[in-house]
Amino acid sequence: MLAEPSRSAKDSIPLFEAFGVEVEYMIVHENSLDVAPIADQLLRDEEGNPSExxxxxxxxxxxxxxxHVVELKTNGPVDSLVGLAARFQANVNDVNERLGSIGARLMPSAMHPWMRPDVEMKLWPHGHNEVYEAFNVIFNCCGHGWANLQSCHLNLPFDGDEEFGRLHAAIRLLLPILPALTASSPVCERQLTLHLDHRLETYRHNADRIPQVAGVVIPEGFYTEHDYRQFVLEPIYQAMAPLDLAGVLRHEWVNSRGAIARFMRNTIEIRVMDVQEHPAADVAICQLVANVAKALTEETWCSVAAQQQAETLRLRDIFLNVVDNADETMIIDPDYLQFFGWDQGICTAGDLWRSLAQRFPVEEKPLRDALDTILSEGPLSRRIVTALEDNLLERLPIVYRELCDCLQEGRSFRPAELNVR
Incomplete structure (x- = not known):
């Protein structure tokens, strides 16, 4: 029997008529910037008890x-992304004000640069934490792929199988190039990694014990709820059953692909985006991604039928290259480029995004400014690497304290400005 029946049609929201955004931040000690596992001191109900x-x-x-992680999210779907960045920023400042009273603050970016999860990881211990305990028993969550990763999730709705098929096809095509915009995790345990998006490199291996859970991160090409349940979700549930005897993890959210279908709320949740240095950057990226996804669903450059034929392993290969090199990745697959109307030969992932951003500009000036920084100076990972120069150990705390300030002040991180401070 398949788990979690879908919502009724009357509860469904048509394509691009609502959005859900979630952003995750680390809590760190003000002075040392070490991770501070004190989210339960921040999240308190009116009686002062820890609340989820x-x-x-x-x-x-x-x-x-x-x-040590807190998530800020839209409290249900919102009709528009306009104004959302300012509301997230106000909540970031409120969180920082509360944390400041206990000597802590928020840190952005997708990985803490010197956290050692084998000794510093602490699970959320309150409420319905049996899910976390189950994950920990099966996968050992004291690794970077569980304990040290912060992302931005974008939820896009659909109404029925036809819209699901269109949206899933579009998102599959977008996933491989998203790290070119969003990579923010070049450092792990005080070392530059081989991947500008090291979060995704660790994330794609965090469930290796049960390969069905994450697949190859790029989701397979199934375009109806029935097929998705039968060929994606059921194999996960069956593979996990011997290790999850109580069925605690038999839910669609256990699927760890880079985008997952959430039939309980009729959305697809995009998970491959690293969190940025301030909310306007995250919301700007979400707006651009939604605009391009909408164009794909409307067959702006090619038919949905053609999009649905895109081979998963070819998309995976592009994705892995972009995880390594982000915006400077050369895309040499002409068939892939044609999905986005690019007919000028090979190009970098950054070139492709710049062309898409020109065609689909974001609406608000703070968002445009944040996106312009990414498109002109590179994703946050590249700017972090530039700022670290050749003296990584000395400059790590300087650079990441500046990132904390960027989050508090709602501004983009620019290495040139850091060097003159």
Whole structure:
């Protein structure tokens, strides 16, 4: 029997008529910038007890698996992304004000640069934490792929199988090049890694014990709820059953692909985006991604039928290259480029995004400014590497303290400005 029946059609929202955004941040000690596993001191209900979620109007704060991580998210779907960055920024400042009273603050970027999860990881211990305990028993969450990764999730709705098929096809095509915009994790345990998006490199291996859970990160090409349940979800549930006897993890969210179907709320959740240095950058990326996804679903450059034929392993190969080199990755697959109307020969992933951003500009000036920084100076990972120069150990705390300041002040990280401070 398949788990979690879908919502009724009356609850469904048509394509691109609503959005859900989630952003995750690390809590760190103010002085040392070491991770501070104190999310339960921040997330308190009116009686002062630890709470898994605090609602603050249209934004909610919630816990994550790791006790040093807090998630800010839209409190349900929102009709528009306009104005959302400012509301997230106000909540970031509120969180920082509360944390400041106990000697802590928020740190952005997708990986802490010197955290050692084998000794510093602490699971959220309150409420319905049996899910976290189950994950820990099966996968050992004291590794970077579980304990040290912060992302931005974009949820896009669909109404019925036809819209699901269109949206899933579009998102599969976008996933391989998203790290070219969003990579923010070049450092791990005080060393530059071989991947500008090291979060995704660790993420894609975090469930290696049960390969069905993440697949190859790029989701397979199934375009109806029935097929997705039968060929994606059921193999996960069956593979996990001997290790999850209580069925705690038999839910669609256990699927760890880079985008997952959430039939309980009729959305697809995009998971491959590293979190940025301030909310305007995250929301700008979400707006651009939604605009391009909408164009794909509307067959702007090619038919949905053609999009649905895209081979998973070819998409994976592009994705892995972009995980390594981000915006400077050369895309040499002409068939892939044609999905986006690019007919000028090979190009970099950055070139492709710059052309798409010109065609689909974001609406608000703060978002445009944030996106312009990414497109002109590179994703946050590249800017971090530039700022570290040739003296990584000395400059790591300087650079990451500046990133904390960028988050608090709502501005983009620019290495040239750091060097004159």
């Amino acid at each position: 979620e605090i609602e603050r109007g249209d934004i909610a704060w919630s816990n994550e698996l790791a006790l």
